[in-house]
Amino acid sequence: MNSTIQALVVNKTSEQFSVAIKNITMSQLPEDDVVVKVHYSSINYKDALACIPDGKIVASYPFIPGIDLAGIVVSSTDKRFKEGDKIIATGYGIGVSHFGGFCDYASLPGDWIVPLPDALTLEEAMIYGTAGFTAALAINKLEQNGITPEKGKILVTGATGGVGTSAIAMLAKLGYDVVASTGKFSQTAFLKQLGATAVLPRTAVFDGKIKALDKTQFAAAVDPVGGNQLASLLSKINYSGSVAACGLTGGSKVPTTVFPFILRGVNLLGIDSVYCPMSLRKTVWNRMADEFKDSRKLNLIKREINFSELPSKLPQLLDGKAVGRMVVKVN
Structure with a gap:
């Protein structure tokens, strides 16, 4: 050495x-x-x-x-x-x-x-890295809260970033209908290659106005953005759907109301990849090496x-x- x-x-x-x-x-x-x-x-x-x-x-x-x-x-x-x-x-x-x-x-x-895991190379582990692990934790928790491909469309915000690209690829592998939201609309073809069935501009999720309740569009969402966009997408989630919040690139304050939670039973799920327990950490990495990969x-x-x-x-x-x-x- x-x-x-x-x-x-x-x-x-x-x-x-x-x-x-x-x-x-x-x-x-x-x-x-x-x-x-x-x-x-x-x-x-x-x-x-x-x-x-x-x-x-x-x-x-x-x-x-x-x-x-x-x-x-x-x-x-x-x-x-x-x-x-x-x-x-x-x-x-x-x-x-x-x-x-x-x-x-x-x-x-x-x-x-x-x-x-045996089915993962060192390089693949770092293509995933913290971003991919965070996306996998989010998917794992959405599934624990009843989300399945049959429930409807899954929105992934910040779609061209590390969490977003990983989440799209994993969800598509699992058979979900994935909608990507991005500020880089020029990357539409790339996002569809990863498995997105539709690509929305960022403004389709948050156009500057946050409604207490909006028309329902998605069964669930993986959101690494946070801020106003998270508040807006909560109003668009189907009855009893879930949002996995795992980032703050759009800000740490979420100016929402209680209405999505008390009138539609929406679940806001927190995702922490830093101090995640080792037992769950190993379980999710093994899923990443197998069914998510x-x-x-x-x-x-x-x-x-x-x-x-x-x-x-x-x-x-x-x-x-x-x-x-x-x-x-x-x-």
């Missing part, structure tokens, strides 16, 4: 802020149970926030971001893992308060690690980049230019 390794290091002082790939030593990593050689990571919204001065994500500096990683164990004091094991790690403090996946190696607590569509979602491209690609998630999932080839 090399003592000198490469990492994307974010640093902030009273005078300056920097994001650069640097050489560090293994001794600079946290001392934890399991050391992993990182093969792949991915870029998420939180990662982009970690790489700007006022992102309010990073706990202390200097820091190595990257909330996702997939790799192979090189050493372990945790009896559950041994050298050569393939693993996935997302959530918890990774890339926020604990050095993350934008590095040749990661040192992690064993309690944060998921064994890679469409290899062809995963490859459509993937935008692979080299480690050296990280500093230039990270800002794209904040300026709205990214489509699909940017997968980082680390080793």
Whole structure:
């Protein structure tokens, strides 16, 4: 194992802020149970926030971001893992308060690690990453609340993003009639390739006015947007339908009324991928490797980049230019 390794290091002082790939030593990593050689990571919204001065994500500096990683164990004091094991790690403090996946190696607590399912490659795990895992959690919870393909159309908002593209591909694989909503209407053909049967402009979900109750259109929705759009789509959900809320790219305040809940029995379901219990985490990753997986569509979602491209690609998630999932080839 090399003592000198490469990492994307974010640093902030009273005078300056920097994001650069640097050489560090293994001794600079946290001392934890399991050391992993990182093969792949991915870029998420939180990662982009970690790489700007006022992102309010990073706990202390200097820091190595990257909330996702997939790799192979090189050493372990945790009896559950041994050298050569393939693993996935997302959530918890990774890339926020604990050095993350934008590095040749990661040192992690064993309690944060998921064994890679047999039917999934390390690269596929990071095409999914936190975004895909969040989408899968949302689908899993919608199903627990009675949603089936026979109930009607499922809306996916923020459709060209990581959660959106993953949700469309998974729902289509399961036989759902998926309607995509996006601000990038030029990506209509791409979204239909993923499995959307119809593509709506963002304004079809929220046109600037929020009605207490609107005409019902959807059995359920996966919403990584939040804000006014979430308030508006709640008024369009069928009786006893559900919305899985899993993001806030459109804002954290939801100016809704109680009417969708007390007159139509609509369920607003919260999705947390960070501290999701390990038992559920393993169950959902196994579903992602099997019944949720469409290899062809995963490859459509993937935008692979080299480690050296990280500093230039990270800002794209904040300026709205990214489509699909940017997968980082680390080793």
